[in-house]
Every structure is written in C-alpha cells, then in structure tokens.
Amino acid sequence: xxxxxxxxxxxxxxxxxxxxxxxxxxxxxxxxxxxxxxxxxxxxxxxxxxxxxxxxxxxxxxxxxxxxxxxxxxxxxxxxxxxxxxxxxxxxxxxxxxxxxxxxxxxxxxxxxxxxxxxxxxxxxxxxxxxxxxxxxxxxxxxxxxxxxxxxxxxxxxxxxxxxxxxxxxxxxxxxxxxxxxxxxxxxxxxxxxxxxxxxxxxxxxxxxxxxxxxxxxxxxxxxxxxxxxxxxxxxxxxxxxxxxxxxxxxxxxxxxxxxxxxxxxxxxxxxxxxxxxxxxxxxxxxxxxxxxxxxxxxxxxxxxxxxxxxxxxxxxxxxxxxxxxxxxxxxxxxxxxxxxxxxxxxxxxxxxxxxxxxxxxxxxxxxxxxxxxxxxxxxxxxxxxxxxxxxxxxxxxxxxxxxxxxxxxxxxxxxxxxxxxxxxxxxxxxxxxxxxxxxxxxxx
Amino acid sequence: xxxxxxxxxxxxxxxxxxxxxxxxxxxxxxxxxxxxxxxxxxxxxxxxxxxxxxxxxxxxxxxxxxxxxxxxxxxxxxxxxxxxxxxxxxxxxxxxxxxxxxxxxxxxxxxxxxxxxxxxxxxxxxxxxxxxxxxxxxxxxxxxxxxxxxxxxxxxxxxxxxxx
Numbered sequence: 001x002x003x004x005x006x007x008x009x010x011x012x013x014x015x016x017x018x019x020x021x022x023x024x025x026x027x028x029x030x031x032x033x034x035x036x037x038x039x040x041x042x043x044x045x046x047x048x049x050x051x052x053x054x055x056x057x058x059x060x061x062x063x064x065x066x067x068x069x070x071x072x073x074x075x076x077x078x079x080x081x082x083x084x085x086x087x088x089x090x091x092x093x094x095x096x097x098x099x100x101x102x103x104x105x106x107x108x109x110x111x112x113x114x115x116x117x118x119x120x121x122x123x124x125x126x127x128x129x130x131x132x133x134x135x136x137x138x139x140x141x142x143x144x145x146x147x148x149x150x151x152x153x154x155x156x157x158x159x160x161x162x163x164x165x166x167x168x169x170x171x172x173x174x175x176x177x178x179x180x181x182x183x184x185x186x187x188x189x190x191x192x193x194x195x196x197x198x199x200x201x202x203x204x205x206x207x208x209x210x211x212x213x214x215x216x217x218x219x220x221x222x223x224x225x226x227x228x229x230x231x232x233x234x235x236x237x238x239x240x241x242x243x244x245x246x247x248x249x250x251x252x253x254x255x256x257x258x259x260x261x262x263x264x265x266x267x268x269x270x271x272x273x274x275x276x277x278x279x280x281x282x283x284x285x286x287x288x289x290x291x292x293x294x295x296x297x298x299x300x301x302x303x304x305x306x307x308x309x310x311x312x313x314x315x316x317x318x319x320x321x322x323x324x325x326x327x328x329x330x331x332x333x334x335x336x337x338x339x340x341x342x343x344x345x346x347x348x349x350x351x352x353x354x355x356x357x358x359x360x361x362x363x364x365x366x367x368x369x370x371x372x373x374x375x376x377x378x379x380x381x382x383x384x385x386x387x388x389x390x391x392x393x394x395x396x397x398x399x400x401x402x403x404x405x406x407x408x409x410x411x412x413x414x415x416x417x418x419x420x421x422x423x424x425x426x427x428x429x430x431x432x433x434x435x436x437x438x439x440x441x442x443x444x445x
Numbered sequence: 446x447x448x449x450x451x452x453x454x455x456x457x458x459x460x461x462x463x464x465x466x467x468x469x470x471x472x473x474x475x476x477x478x479x480x481x482x483x484x485x486x487x488x489x490x491x492x493x494x495x496x497x498x499x500x501x502x503x504x505x506x507x508x509x510x511x512x513x514x515x516x517x518x519x520x521x522x523x524x525x526x527x528x529x530x531x532x533x534x535x536x537x538x539x540x541x542x543x544x545x546x547x548x549x550x551x552x553x554x555x556x557x558x559x560x561x562x563x564x565x566x567x568x569x570x571x572x573x574x575x576x577x578x579x580x581x582x583x584x585x586x587x588x589x590x591x592x593x594x595x596x597x598x599x600x601x602x603x604x605x606x607x608x609x
Contacts, residue, residue: 089501100491110502137468141475153510164590170513173586174556177519179529193593216472280470287477294484343553353489424552
C-alpha cells in the first residue's frame with residue numbers, strides 16, 4: 001500500500017478543494033434554477049422559498065468557498081474544512097427540499113472532504129496535526145462506502161433480478177429515447193437491444209460497487225476496482241449523457257494514485273498507536289451489526305410498501321358520508337391487475353410518505369389506493385351524480401374515499417391527490433375520466 | 446516521509462507496518478460507520494420514498510437500485526415519415542396544443558419528470574414560427590427480462606411546426 005510519494009498529499013488536497021469549490025458554487029446556481037421551477041409548478045413551500053433565496057444561498061456558498069480555499073492552502077486545517085463541509089451540507093439540504101430529491105453527484109466531494117477531516121482528527125489527537133496520511137485514507141474509505149452502498153441498495157431493493165439487465169435497459173431508454181443521431185446511439189441501441197450485453201453491464205456494475213471496500217486493501221485491488229468504477233461511469237456517460245465528473249476525478253485521485261500510508265510528515269513524532277486487535281475487532285463487529293440492522297430496517301420498510309402494492313384494495317369503513325350512508329361503490333373484482341389508470345401508476349409517489357399501491361376502475365370512475373405509514377386509503381374519482389360530498393371534491397367530480405387511516409392523517413394524501421387530478425384533468429376532467437376508464441378497461445381485457 | 450537514513454531499519458519496518466495496519470483499520474471503521482449511519486434513517490421526499498439520509502454527505506446512493514416499471518417512456522419529435530428527433534434539435538416551435546400543465550396530453554406517460562419539465566421549458570423558451578410538421582410524442586417501450594425493449598406506443602402530446 002506504500003506506493004505513493006508523500007508530497008502528493010498537497011496535490012490531492014488541492015484537487016479536493018477545487019472540486020468542493022465548484023460544487024459549492026454549482027449549488028448556488030442549481031438552487032436558483034430549482035427554485036424557479038418549483039415556483040412555476042407551485043411546489044415550493046414558504047420555508048423552502050425563504051431558505052432558497054439567493055440572499056441566503058450566495059453568502060453560504062461564498063463563505064463555504066472561502067473556507068474551502070483556506071483548507072486547501074495548508075495541511076491540517078480542520079476548521080476550514082469543517083466550514084466548507086457545513087456549507088455543502090446546508091446548500092445540499094436546501095436544494096433537496098426545493099428540488100424534491102438530493103442530487104447525488106454533488107455528494108462525492110463532501111464525502112471525500114468528510115473522510116479527510118476524520119483523518120485529520122485522528123492525527124491531530126496523536127499530536128501531528130499536519131499529517132495527512134490518515135486523511136487520504138479517510139477520503140478513500142468514504143468514497144468506497146458510497147459505491148458499496150450503491151451496490152447494497154441494488155441487492156436490497158431489487159435483488160438478483162437487478163442483474164438481468166432490465167434496469168439498465170430502462171434507464172437508457174428513458175434517458176435517451178434511442179434516437180438515431182450518431183455512432184453513440186448505435187452503441188446505446190446495440191447495448192440495450194442485446195439482453196446479454198445489458199446483463200453483463202449490470203453484473204459488472206454491481207460487482208465493482210460491492211468490491212469497492214477492496215480499495216482499502218492494497219494497491220492492485222484498489223487500481224482494479226477504481227478502473228472498473230471509472231469504466232462504469234464512462235459507460236454511463238456514453239449511454240445516458242449522465243456525467244459524474246466529480247466522482248470520476250476523485251476515483252482517479254484517490255483510487256489510482258491512492259493514499260500513501262507514511263510516517264508523520266513533520267518527521268518528528270513517534271509512530272502512532274493503533275487500536276489493538278481486540279478493540280478493533282469489537283468495533284468492526286459493532287459497526288457491522290449496526291450497518292446490517294440499518295440496511296435490514298430500510299429493506300423492511302421497502303418490502304412493506306411493495307407488499308401493500310401487491311394486495312388488492314381492501315374495502316374499509318366509509319368515512320366520507322354520514323354513518324348511515326352507503327359506502328362509495330367498491331371496485332369490481334380484479335381480472336387483470338392494472339398498473340396504470342389515468343394519471344396514477346403503481347409505485348408513484350403522490351405525497352410525502354404516500355405512494356400508489358393499486359389502481360382500478362369502478363362502476364363509473366377510477367380508483368387508486370394509496371399506502372403510507374398511517375395505513376391505506378382508497379380514493380374513487382367519479383363524475384357520477386351523488387347525494388354525498390367529500391372534502392376533496394372538485395367542481396366537476398367527486399373524490400370519495402374509504403379508509404382505515406385516522407381522519408387527521410388523511411389530508412396530505414387527499415389534498416395532493418385532488419391537485420394531481422385537477423392538473424391532469426383540467427377543464428375537461430369528466431371527458432378525460434371517461435377516457436382513462438375506457439383505456440384501463442381495454443387494457444384489462 | 447523521513448529519509449531512510451534518519452531512522453533505523455528495524456524501527457522503520459515496525460513503524461511502517463503499524464501505520465499501514467492502523468490506517469487500514471481506520472479506513473475500515475470509516476467505511477462501516479458511514480454505511481451504518483447512511484442506512485439508519487431514510488426520509489421520504491416529494492420525488493420519492495426513502496430518498497434522503499439524515500444529513501449531507503450521508504446517502505445510500507439508491508437512485509438506480511429499484512426495479513423499474515414494466516414500461517419506460519421518452520418525449521421526442523416524429524415527422525410524417527416516422528423519423529425521430531430530439532426536441533433540442535430544433536430552435537423554433539409553434540405547437541397547437543399545450544405541452545405541459547393541466548391541459549396537456551399524455552401526462553401519465555412522460556418518462557422521467559425532470560426531462561419532461563426541461564422539454565416543456567425548452568419549447569416555451571423557443572417559441573416561434575416553423576416549417577416542418579412534426580408531432581411531439583411520448584414514446585413508450587415495454588421491458589421484459591431477457592428481451593430487447595419492445596416499442597409499445599406513441600402518445601401524441603402536441604402537433605407542432607418546427608424550424609432548426
């Protein structure tokens with residue numbers, strides 16, 4: 001592992017600084033752009049609107065940049081690095097709130113910076129504050145952890161089926177449309193329409209991701225895994241136009257050049273103490289247990305939603321009408337499980353924590369079942385006349401519901417569904433509802 | 446690093462091993478700690494469930510971890526001969542129907558939402574006269590394990606006149 005001159009440390013630190021600065025400044029731009037889009041779409045909450053205003057984001061980006069530049073200028077500047085990391089964290093959080101999801105390509109600089117700072121903490125505690133040998137290992141470790149997590153997620157959320165190649169086919173088709181406009185498109189089309197090739201790419205992707213921790217175990221495995229991950233990114237770029245330049249640069253820097261375990265840079269200190277084998281083994285065992293429990297917890301959450309999707313919508317007590325009133329019409333028996341009806345498709349997120357688990361047609365409308373932590377609720381959208389009303393009714397249509405969910409928890413999904421139908425149906429909602437229902441019936445046969 | 450002459454070889458050997466092992470152990474603990482923390486808490490957000498960890502830079506990088514639906518769509522332009530183009534291949538659009546919003550067609554099969562938003566924004570910003578008649582369509586493929594994607598349908602979003 002001792003394969004890299006110690007004076008490369010400043011180069012790595014400055015490269016990391018440069019990427020951090022670019023990401024800090026990019027965040028300011030991306031937040032502005034996401035803010036405009038969210039304002040236009042009406043999805044920006046007042047708090048997010050306030051937090052994403054440039055009066056706040058630009059100073060944060062500026063302060064983070066100043067801190068990052070300070071970090072890059074000399075070894076051991078822990079507080080400067082923390083300032084830059086805090087800036088990235090604040091801007092990333094604001095951006096995720098405004099956009100609706102985090103942008104992962106902007107995480108790699110923060111990862112490596114965090115790992116670097118953890119290493120500085122260790123050497124600082126050992127009386128060598130400018131020694132960056134641990135810092136470089138810390139960066140490599142967290143970079144490895146990111147890819148390892150990506151590999152775990154594919155196995156946890158999909159399992160071996162991910163290796164079939166279908167996810168790669170789906171991503172390429174939805175990112176590119178297979179439009180014939182050049183030699184790269186020929187390559188994409190060939191890869192996507194040749195199942196064995198798509199499968200090979202899937203296996204290689206998961207294999208290199210799960211092998212990422214090997215980058216901590218020697219020069220050769222580090223180079224092999226880093227090259228494999230770089231090839232994966234290059235292939236993603238060729239097939240989908242998605243460029244992860246930050247992670248590619250960091251893989252070259254920390255994976256191919258690599259950290260160099262070395263004596264203290266100042267050459268004055270005694271060799272650092274290392275945790276004894278029993279203490280290390282105990283720490284590894286505890287962290288492995290914690291990681292396994294955390295992954296299992298997320299897998300269970302995911303499986304619960306998937307299981308709810310697989311179940312047919314269960315009839316429940318009517319809560320929309322007076323107690324004596326009949327429940328809204330139940331959906332007909334499912335002949336062929338539909339995955340999409342009108343603007344609803346199974347798996348679609350309708351409101352935070354609420355996603356569609358089933359769709360169907362009713363006697364004169366369509367139904368959609370939403371599942372969330374509070375339980376399940378089935379909505380029926382119909383333009384048929386009724387003596388009953390629901391709080392989510394639109395001028396042209398009723399939105400009835402049957403629910404096992406407490407009334408207090410119904411409002412977020414109810415309002416979100418109402419807005420979704422209003423947007424999708426527009427001024428001709430009832431005509432569209434008829435068309436959605438007819439299309440669903442035709443699909444179901 | 447100190448030159449070899451400054452330290453005894455036995456010390457360097459022992460010290461070097463200690464450092465290597467110590468750094469590797471540190472790296473392993475960092476990695477495991479990150480995985481445990483990143484996976485422990487996952488928040489739902491507007492664009493998906495279990496999509497964000499506790500704090501930056503923690504994440505599980507699960508963006509492509511889930512199996513896609515059985516179909517996949519992409520918005521493109523189709524001329525009368527059936528040739529297809531990217532929206533960005535043209536710089537002037539005059540569309541007869543809305544391409545976004547409540548009155549737009551094919552809202553249920555537009556593919557990746559942010560692509561759809563970018564496409565609508567591009568057309569809005571490049572409004573102008575055109576000569577070539579095209580249809581803006583949401584093209585859908587169905588996906589099956591072990592087979593090539595099958596072209597399923599084109600849903601017409603709008604009829605447009607475009608110019609390069």
